Amino acid sequence: MSTEMANTDPEGIDGVRMTWNAWPRTKVDASxxxxxxxxxxxxxxxxxxIPNNPYAPLRCKTCSAVLNPFCRVDFSALIWICPFCFQRNHFPxxxxGISETNVPAELYPQYTTIEYVIPTSDIHHALPQPVYVFVLDTCMIEEELRFAKLALQQxxxxxxxxxxxxxxxxxxxxxxxxxxxxxVSKVYVFQGSKEMTKDHVLNQLGLLGGVASGRRVGGGTGQGFQKGVAHGHGGGFPNSGITRFLLPASExxxxxxxxxxxxxxxxxxxAPGHxxxxxxxxxxxxxxxxxxxxxxxxxxxxxxxxGGPCTEGHGSIVSQDLTDPVRSHKDLDKDAALYFRKAVQFYEELSKQMVNHGQVLDLFASALDQVGVAExxxxxxxxxGLVVLAESFGHPVFRDSFKRVFENGEEALGLSYNGTLEMNCSKDIKIQGIIGPCTSLEKKGPAVASTPIGQGNTTAWKLCGLDKDTCLTVLFDISSTDRSDHSGTLNPQLYIQTLTR
Ligand SMILES: [Zn+2]
Known part of the structure; x- marks a missing residue:
């Protein structure tokens, strides 16, 4: 999907709201x-x-902006001029067949946002199957665990x-x-107190290419896994993990x-008191x-x-001794929370790994005490991801929220994942960064502002998890220093284009 907006368009089909309708044109005015x-x-x-185009968008050969109603088109020469970089592009x-009276949807003035539905044969993973790994805490009292288990089973x-x-x-x-x-239930156990690298864990699970020690399993995804084969080490079958650890929901x-x-x-x-x-x-x-x-x-x-705070190994937020209270706001303020920095550092590293793979973490924390969401x-x-805090897994806040995520499938909340966002801007606009659920893809370019805000220093971002209500705030800088810069400019308008995949 691509969105284009003129600098005066407040919202409309684009789902865009600007802080200013008229933009300053110089750095001085902007300040x-x-x-x-x-x-x-x-x-x-x-x-x-929003119209659906059943084909891939046309992109500028220089800046890769997408063809849009603000492009100047020469119908006789079959050329369109990119409003961002002024490159002349030939229509394929x-x-x-296009003419002034026969224009494609992407040139209609009202279609400033267009959704491109690319045929599945064109791209490899057009409709990836949804994947869920459920992670269930069992350090709970009987009653709480029963509620959590019930919700998960539903x-x-x-x-x-x-x-x-x-x-x-x-x-x-x-x-x-x-x-x-x-x-039989077969389980791989990892000791929480041990310092373990990711490779060590994967090696134990037999998922490390080349040195794998896991069972070799025949068949494609889901179907035809071998039952009851106790051993039989066959190394390096890279995707055996899918048939061993991830199964289609149907089975x-x-x-x-x-x-x-x-x-x-x-x-x-x-131990008592712990x-x-x-x-x-x-x-x-x-x-x-x-x-x-x-x-x-x-x-x-x-x-x-x-169902409670991490107290063992990486990411711990408090000691096991109950006489040690969980860090308070005051501790965090004074930077006196003993475990805080180390835990945050661990979760930051983990977030990088998850973003690399396009993964999302949804956290449902239910406890009377703190669970360490700050970390x-x-x-x-x-x-x-989503985060829901409640005091019990039996509380409607958890129960209803959890149910809503799964009840009507992904359509209900419009959950999508593994997305990317790209932005193109007129040359006088620089992007400082984005505030919101995204991570920089570190794509540098002339549109990058020198002082970043939020996820900055880039013109592309990863959106591991997003839904129809996801809203990101992009902050801009005006780079031109002199009004006379614009006297000879082809188009006095400023343009911004966003592309979400
Ligand atoms: Zn261009």
Whole structure:
């Protein structure tokens, strides 16, 4: 989908709102604006008047901006002039029928936003299947775990048949459930207290190419996994992980349902006056690593149900001793929270890994005490995930929210993932950055402003998770210093174009 807007268009089908209707044209004028020059954009907000073009967009050969109603067109020479870089582009052969009275939809003045539905044969992963790895905390009292298990089991019923599902449970240890093993439950266990690299974990799971020690499994995705083969080491079958750890919901949902049924509260002994040993950081890291090894770069959601603070290993936010209180606002203010920086650093690293693979973290935290969202939020922000806080897994705030995510499939909330956003601007506009759920793709260019704000220093961003209500604020800088610059300019208008994939 691409969106173009003139600088005077306040909103409309583009889903764009600007802080100013008329923009200053010089740096000096811009510096007098108290309110920043910015636009709030809703990249995939639906609108009944947005047309669908069943073909790929035409792009400028110099700046790769997309053909739009603001381009000047020479119908006799079949040339369009890019309003951003003034490059003259030839229309391709299949546009040869166009004329002043027969223009393609992308040149209609009212279609400033167009959705391109690219035929599936043209792009490899046109309609990727949705992927979910559920991560369930078991360090809870019996009653809470029962509520959490029930919600998860209900969610499984709503998943579309083609979705892939995986399951990780954790407490003091992380358990990765091998689902291709339906007769017996086979689980890989990782000790939360151990310092483990991602490669170490993947190696243990037999998912590291070349040195894999896992079972070699025949068949394509989902179908035909071998049952009851106890051993049989065959190294380096790169995607065996899909058939072992991620199954289509049509069969995987049932298996996870029964694995969840069998789960009890964490058995690790908790000394009196102590918190449960809970290795949330490792569990999330393992889930993301598993997803990344099975489906590199294709996105997916890690859906975590967490019932308390991380107290074991990476990402811990408090000690096990209950006489040590969880950090307060005051501690954070004074930078006196002992675990804070180290935990944030860990989650920041993890967010990079997840963004690389286009993964999303959805966090459902239910506890009377703190769970450490302040430390973990960097992942949710960068990946565009959901976060729901409630005091109990039996509370309607959790129950109803969780249900809504899955109830009507992805359409209900308009959940999408593994997106990218690109921006093109007239040369007098520089992009300072974006505030909102996105991560810079570090694509430098002439439109990048020297002082970044938010996710800056780029003209492209990753949107791991986004929905129809996702809104990003782009901040701009006016770069021209002299009015006389514009006297000879071809077009006195400023243009901005956003492209969301
Ligand atoms: Zn151009």
């Amino acid at each position: 007098k604006c108290v309110i920043p020059i910015a636009a709030s954009i809703s990249p995939i907000r639906p609108h009944p008047h 052969h299949h546009y040869s 969610a499984l019923e709503f998943l579309p048949e083609n979705a892939l599902v995986g399951f990780v449970s954790f407490g003091t240890q992380v358990q990765v459930h091998e689902l291709g093993y339906s007769d 995987g949902a049932y298996i996870i349902h029964s694995r969840v049924e069998d789960l009890g509260t964490d058995k690790w002994p908790v 918190r449960s040993l809970r290795c949330t950081g490792l569990a999330l890291s393992v889930a993301s690593g598993l997803l990344g090894a099975c489906l590199p770069g294709t996105g997916g959601r890690v859906v975590a149900l967490v 973990m939020k960097v992942i949710i922000e960068r990946t565009g």
